[in-house]
Amino acid sequence: MKPFAIYLCGVGGQGIGLLSEILLRAADYAGYVAKAVDTHGLAQRGGVVVSHIRLGETVHTPLISAYGADLVVGLERHEALRGAQAMLRDGGALVYFDTVLQPLGVRLGTEAEITNADVDRACAPRGIAVHRMTCPNLADPRMQNIVVLGHLHLLGLVGEVAAEHSLRAMDDLLEGSALAANVGLFRSIAANDRQTP
Amino acid sequence: MKNMGGMLLTTTPFSEIVMGNTALVRAMVEAGTRVVTSYPGSPTPEIATAIQSIPPDKRPFYFEFSTNEKVAAEVAFGASINGHLATVFFKSVGLNVAADSFVQFSLMHCLGGLVVVLGDDPGANSSQNEQDNRHYARMSYTPVLEPANPTEVYEYYLEAANLARATAKAIILRLTTHVCHAKERVAFKGWSPPAAYDDQPRFDPTRGSYIPITARVFPPKREALAALGRVERWVDERGLHRVIGSGGERGLITSGMVALSAREVLAEVPETLEKPAILKLAMPYPLPVRAIAEFLAAHREVKILEELDDNLEKEIKALAYDQGLTTRIIGKSELDDWVGEYTPDKVRAILHRTWPDLVPVPRVATTAMPVPLRPAQMCPGCGHRSAFHAIKQALPADGAITVADIGCHTLGFQEPYRMGEVLLCMGASTGIGSGLSLFNHSRPVVAFLGDSTFFHAGLPGIVNALFNRHNLTLVLMENGTTAMTGHQEHAASGRNANGPVEAIPVRRVLEGLGVRNIFEVDTYRQKELTELMRQALAQDGFSVVIARHPCMLLFTRNQRRKSGYQARHVHIDQGTCARIHTCVQTFACPSFSRAADGSVSVNPELCIGDGSCIQTCPTGAIARAGQEGGTP
Numbered sequence: 001m002k003p004f005a006i007y008l009c010g011v012g013g014q015g016i017g018l019l020s021e022i023l024l025r026a027a028d029y030a031g032y033v034a035k036a037v038d039t040h041g042l043a044q045r046g047g048v049v050v051s052h053i054r055l056g057e058t059v060h061t062p063l064i065s066a067y068g069a070d071l072v073v074g075l076e077r078h079e080a081l082r083g084a085q086a087m088l089r090d091g092g093a094l095v096y097f098d099t100v101l102q103p104l105g106v107r108l109g110t111e112a113e114i115t116n117a118d119v120d121r122a123c124a125p126r127g128i129a130v131h132r133m134t135c136p137n138l139a140d141p142r143m144q145n146i147v148v149l150g151h152l153h154l155l156g157l158v159g160e161v162a163a164e165h166s167l168r169a170m171d172d173l174l175e176g177s178a179l180a181a182n183v184g185l186f187r188s189i190a191a192n193d194r195q196t197p
Numbered sequence: 198m199k200n201m202g203g204m205l206l207t208t209t210p211f212s213e214i215v216m217g218n219t220a221l222v223r224a225m226v227e228a229g230t231r232v233v234t235s236y237p238g239s240p241t242p243e244i245a246t247a248i249q250s251i252p253p254d255k256r257p258f259y260f261e262f263s264t265n266e267k268v269a270a271e272v273a274f275g276a277s278i279n280g281h282l283a284t285v286f287f288k289s290v291g292l293n294v295a296a297d298s299f300v301q302f303s304l305m306h307c308l309g310g311l312v313v314v315l316g317d318d319p320g321a322n323s324s325q326n327e328q329d330n331r332h333y334a335r336m337s338y339t340p341v342l343e344p345a346n347p348t349e350v351y352e353y354y355l356e357a358a359n360l361a362r363a364t365a366k367a368i369i370l371r372l373t374t375h376v377c378h379a380k381e382r383v384a385f386k387g388w389s390p391p392a393a394y395d396d397q398p399r400f401d402p403t404r405g406s407y408i409p410i411t412a413r414v415f416p417p418k419r420e421a422l423a424a425l426g427r428v429e430r431w432v433d434e435r436g437l438h439r440v441i442g443s444g445g446e447r448g449l450i451t452s453g454m455v456a457l458s459a460r461e462v463l464a465e466v467p468e469t470l471e472k473p474a475i476l477k478l479a480m481p482y483p484l485p486v487r488a489i490a491e492f493l494a495a496h497r498e499v500k501i502l503e504e505l506d507d508n509l510e511k512e513i514k515a516l517a518y519d520q521g522l523t524t525r526i527i528g529k530s531e532l533d534d535w536v537g538e539y540t541p542d543k544v545r546a547i548l549h550r551t552w553p554d555l556v557p558v559p560r561v562a563t564t565a566m567p568v569p570l571r572p573a574q575m576c577p578g579c580g581h582r583s584a585f586h587a588i589k590q591a592l593p594a595d596g597a598i599t600v601a602d603i604g605c606h607t608l609g610f611q612e613p614y615r616m617g618e619v620l621l622c623m624g625a626s627t628g629i630g631s632g633l634s635l636f637n638h639s640r641p642v643v644a645f646l647g648d649s650t651f652f653h654a655g656l657p658g659i660v661n662a663l664f665n666r667h668n669l670t671l672v673l674m675e676n677g678t679t680a681m682t683g684h685q686e687h688a689a690s691g692r693n694a695n696g697p698v699e700a701i702p703v704r705r706v707l708e709g710l711g712v713r714n715i716f717e718v719d720t721y722r723q724k725e726l727t728e729l730m731r732q733a734l735a736q737d738g739f740s741v742v743i744a745r746h747p748c749m750l751l752f753t754r755n756q757r758r759k760s761g762y763q764a765r766h767v768h769i770d771q772g773t774c775a776r777i778h779t780c781v782q783t784f785a786c787p788s789f790s791r792a793a794d795g796s797v798s799v800n801p802e803l804c805i806g807d808g809s810c811i812q813t814c815p816t817g818a819i820a821r822a823g824q825e826g827g828t829p
Contacts, residue, residue, distance in 0.1 A: 011571065024380060028214055035346075036380045039322060046787050047573030058464060061457035062379050065541045067560055082568040101803060102790050103569040107781050108612060109791060111569040122566040141802040175199050 001032055003056030004159040005064045009083035010075030011101045012040065012047045015145035018173065019073070020051035022149060023158065025169035027055050030161040035062035046101075048079060055159065071157055075144055076101050077132075081119050084128060091127040093157050094119070097144045098132040131155060138185075146182045150189025163190040201250035206257070212384040217350040217377045218243035220385075221286075221314065221370075224354035226257055227388045230284050231309070231396075232276035233260045234269035236653065237682035238288030239323035240377040241316035245685065245694070253695045257390060262685050262694045265623070265653040266291035270298050270313070274367075277311040278407070280399035282358055286314035290622060292330050294654065300337040302367035303424075304417035306405025310361030312354065313339070314370045319504050320538030322374050325603070325622060327537070329505035334369055334482040338421040340428045341369040341482045342437075343453040344376060348383050353437075353479065360431060364424055365405075371481075373504075375538070376454050425483040437479035438488045444474025447552065448496035450489065450513065452478040455504045458544040466555050473500070473552070484512050490520050498525035500551050504539040527551055572611055577788045578753070578807035580720040580746025581606045581674055585614040586784050586813065587723035588643070588672065588744070591730035597641045598633050602626035602655070604647035605681045605748075606674045613785050617645050624654025631658070631667035641734050642669040649679040649687040651703055662739045663711055670733045673703060675745040684751045707741055714740035721746055721809045753805050765806025766822045768799050773818035784813040 006023060010016045017038055027034040032055040040049045052064045069087040072094045074080025080096035088094060098116065105111030116132060123130050135147045153163040163186075170182055198204065204213055205223050215223070221244055225233060235245055248260050259276075263269035266287040273285035285295075292299060292315060302311060318324040334341040340360070344353040350372065357368040406417045432438065441460065451459050456477040466472050476492045478485070493499055493513070501510040510528035517526055529535060530550075537543060542559065549556040575582045584606075592599075601607050601617025602625060609616040619629060630644035646655045651673060662669065679685040686692045691700035707715055714736045716729040726744060733740040756762055767788075769780075774797060781789035781797050788804035789797055811819045 012573070013576075021380075025214055028382060034214070034381070037375050037378050039375070039378070046571075046576065048571050060460040060464070061454065061541055062381070063375065063458070063540050065461075065545065078568050078571065081566065085565045085568070099802065100790070101787070101800065103571040104574065104612065104785075104787075105569040107785065107787070107789060107791050109778070109782065109795075113793070114566075114568055118566055173198060 001056065001160055003054070003058060004032070004071075005055070005069045006053040006071045006073060006158070007064050007069035007083055007087040008051040008053070008073045008075075009079040010049055011079060012049050014049070014075040015142055016049045016051050016075060019075070019145040019149060020053060021173055022166055022169045023161070024053055025172055026161045026165035027053065027159075029165040029168050030159075032160070033057045033059065035059055037062040048082075050083065070159075071095065071152075073148060073152065075099075075148065077116070077119065078103055078114050081114055081122060084119075084123060088126075088128060093129045093131065094123060095131045095133075095148060095152060095155070095157060097148050098134050099141075099144065131157075143182060143185055146185045147189060150186045153190040166190070201247060202252065202255070205247060205251055206255065206388070206390075207385070208388055208390070210385060210387045212382050214380055214382050215347055216243060216380045217344070217347040217372060219247045220347040220351040220383050221354055221372075222247040223385050224351045224358070225284060227386060228355055228358035229282055229391070230258050230312075230358065231281035231394070232273060232283040233258050234263050234272045234283075234285045235261075236263055236266045236269050236287050236291060236294075237679050237685040238291050238316065239682060240318060240372070240374040241286050241288055241314070242683045242685070243377070244286050244314070246683070249694065260694055262687075264688060266295040267298055270295040273311060274298065274302060274305070274307065277307040277309045278305065278400050279309070280397070281309040282312075282362060283309060284312040284314060287316065289315060289317040289324055289328055289330055290326065291315075292333055293328075294623065296333065299333070299367075301409060303338040303421040304409045304414065305407060306365050307361065307367055308365055308399060308404065310358060310365065311367040312357045312361050312370055313367055314354075315372065316377055317371055317373045319373055325620065327505060329508065330369075330371060331481055331508045332506065335508070338425055339367050339369050340425065340480060341371050342432075342480050343371045343478070345454050345456050345477070346376065346379055347381050350376060351383055351385065356432075356435065356437065360428060363431075364428060366424055366428075371453070373454055373538075428480075429483045429485055432480045433485045433488060438485050439477045439479070440492065441475040441477060442472055444496060445471040446497035447471070447473035448476065448492055448499040449473045449502055450476045450478065450492065450499060450509065451502040452481045452509070453504070455502055455539040455544065458539055458541045459502055459548070461541045462545045462548055462556060470555055473555075478509070481509055484509070484516070486516060489513055489516055490522065493517055493520075493522045493524040493526070496524060498527060500527045500548070502539070502544065502547065503529070506535060573608060574787050575605060575608050576750045577786055577803050578749035578805045578809060579605070580676055580744070580749065580809075581609065582784065582786060583720040583723050583746065583809045584672065584674060584726065584744040585609045585616045587720065587726035588730050589614065589616060590727045591734065592641065592643065596639070597643055598630075600626040600630045600633065600642065600644040602644070602646045602650055603681075604650055604674065605676075606645050606647060609645070613783055622654075624650050624656075624658060627655065627658030627662050627669070627671055630669040630671070631662050631665070634668045643734075644669060644671045646671060646673055648673065648675040648677065648689055648703055649685075652688045652701075656706075659707070659712075660710060666738060668738055670730070670736075671739070671741045672730075673741055673743045675703060675743055676748040678748050678751055680748040680750065684748065704743060712739065712741050714738070715743065716740070717743040717745065719746055720744045721807075723809075723812055749805060749807060764801075766799060766801050766804040767806060767808060767810060767819050768822050769797055770818045770820060771796065773816050775816045775818070777815055779813050779815060780810050780819060784810055786810050
């Protein structure tokens with residue numbers, strides 16, 4: 001299987017950890033040799049959280065090098081652009097949930113908020129395919145990570161990892177009503193079966 | 198993982214995707230560890246999470262969060278000299294706290310064996326420095342095993358436990374942040390729970406010199422030095438040091454996770470070129486003289502690729518000198534070689550500088566669109582935010598000196614609060630503040646301290662302030678938990694790691710110590726807190742303001758688990774809002790968003806509806822959702 005690197009980024013509290021763990025386990029089910037590492041510095045909600053996943057038999061360290069990611073997954077617009085600029089290879093794919101959690105400087109009025117046009121402008125010259133998504137009817141914003149996961153499968157962006165592998169991973173990690181809600185949402189997107197979540 | 202506790206106690210061999218911290222706990226179980234102690238600190242708290250996934254009555258060992266790392270180390274030592282295999286784990290700088298006891302361990306006969314697990318933090322991801330704890334190993338004659346990934350965490354703990362038992366010594370297992378948090382599939386052996394434990398107390402004062410004073414220090418010191426030689430041979434004979442590749446003229450000596458970065462970078466070297474061989478050391482102290490001398494002799498030049506300080510480099514250069522080896526040894530050259538984590542990117546840059554013919558110029562960042570930085574923030578609803586906002590109003594503008602301590606409230610140093618402008622370490626604020634108060638008749642001194650830190654290392658500074666009559670105000674930021682590291686219990690929580698216990702309320706401790714001026718208020722009562730702060734500052738001598746509010750991250754998480762939970766938010770009445778921006782710019786809860794036109798809105802993804810912001814609005818434009826604007 002061809003080596004594949006996924007860099008996930010977002011803001012503390014958005015569920016990067018769960019998304020990364022699902023993808024890691026799904027990749028393992030798909031037959032990849034898989035390594036990952038989360039880096040979250042100070043644990044408070046509100047800081048940057050990133051996770052590295054590297055798939056392939058020749059992988060030694062889970063840490064992705066600059067411009068070494070085939071796919072960058074962002075759960076927030078600023079972090080998506082930050083991640084794509086630092087980690088994504090030319091011609092890679094950027095997938096992000098289009099929500100904004102304003103960084104401190106924006107709230108203090110000293111810096112400007114990043115727009116979707118900014119993201120497109122930064123990515124176009126490097127041949128990066130940008131996929132952004134929202135889910136207006138989502139009952140719980142903490143499930144934005146599953147919306148993104150569903151789209152990753154829908155768009156066929158996670159190498160040889162199939163939706164079925166992610167479902168098995170979710171079953172390993174979640175239980176009860178949380179499992180049911182996440183699986184329902186995931187199926188509705190990954191299977192392109194557009195029910196209102 | 199749904200059933201981590203069950204997984205950790207599996208009796209048959211199995212494999213599972215785990216992080217290093219979880220793999221460690223399985224190794225503790227298999228090794229027959231009987232006592233495990235800790236004080237929470239990143240990157241190690243998930244070790245406790247894994248332990249606590251096993252119900253206390255099913256845990257094959259005793260576990261506690263002690264009041265600080267020194268006590269944790271002492272409890273583990275005490276268990277060990279009574280015959281139990283014991284382990285203490287804590288973060289890098291925790292060893293500074295534990296050091297007074299730790300440096301004595303090598304002089305002692307640790308009957309059951311003692312493993313000291315360190316979570317070092319190259320890159321200072323969540324620490325106040327990136328200290329290289331291998332220095333402590335050398336200073337205290339304590340061997341160090343250094344795993345590179347979760348599989349090695351598991352294997353090396355088993356080695357450390359065996360070695361500690363066989364030598365009746367303390368052994369360090371040195372993890373680093375990205376070894377603790379790395380995840381991969383690890384193959385575990387089976388485990389047979391013993392039918393019964395031999396828990397007989399076996400402490401015997403004649404077994405070792407347990408009283409190291411004056412001349413009685415020397416025999417155990419000689420024994421500690423001699424043991425290093427035995428450990429060196431043991432690790433060498435176990436084949437734990439590994440040579441990867443044969444190389445030609447070039448070689449590279451490294452250890453731990455840096456070895457993975459090196460292998461990653463060298464894998465990029467074209468097949469047409471000769472790749473340097475790698476000697477990956479399992480134990481950086483004591484160094485294996487045989488293995489290193491052989492490796493040096495086999496190569497014309499050897500790069501020492503070493504994260505943080507140049508411990509290996511200096512020792513290997515000395516070794517080469519002693520052995521009469523003429524191999525060119527390439528060590529650190531630039532200041533930045535001492536700084537930061539040796540990620541693949543950093544190693545690529547260093548190896549390019551070392552062997553430009555092998556490693557091409559790393560790609561540098563092209564013109565990038567600047568993205569506003571995102572420093573960690575206090576959470577929406579955090580009581581500390583209310584405290585800083587209220588306390589600031591009681592302080593003379595630019596006149597006060599505020600002292601930070603370790604905890605979530607450390608973040609108060611940032612804009613827009615700028616509260617707590619000097620920081621050393623756990624519990625240091627009262628002592629620093631006392632010094633700042635000397636000869637100081639114009640600038641009031643305010644020190645901040647968390648409640649877990651109060652018990653950890655805060656008490657001596659407080660007693661000193663009373664004893665030596667220092668003139669400062671301590672603000673005790675009481676949120677009822679050890680929030681920053683993941684909500685572990687502390688002495689005032691009313692629970693320990695094993696269940697409910699009687700709380701030791703901070704106020705009663707302060708009263709018992711004889712603090713006369715104690716003020717106490719919930720931080721959400723901001724006006725009252727401002728007023729109490731003024732009163733405290735007006736006192737001559739030492740005063741304490743207990744600024745209390747439960748950790749809202751924990752509170753909200755617990756609320757969400759209850760049935761019928763309804764998310765709550767505040768909203769801004771745009772007709773009433775005068776765009777003064779106190780909420781977003783001065784109180785600065787991250788739930789507020791500011792549009793380019795200056796209008797302010799509430800982000801429902803972040804707002805928890807705590808309402809602590811409502812009182813900050815001069816025009817009363819903030820109200821709970823479903824209500825009209827409130828009274829400011």
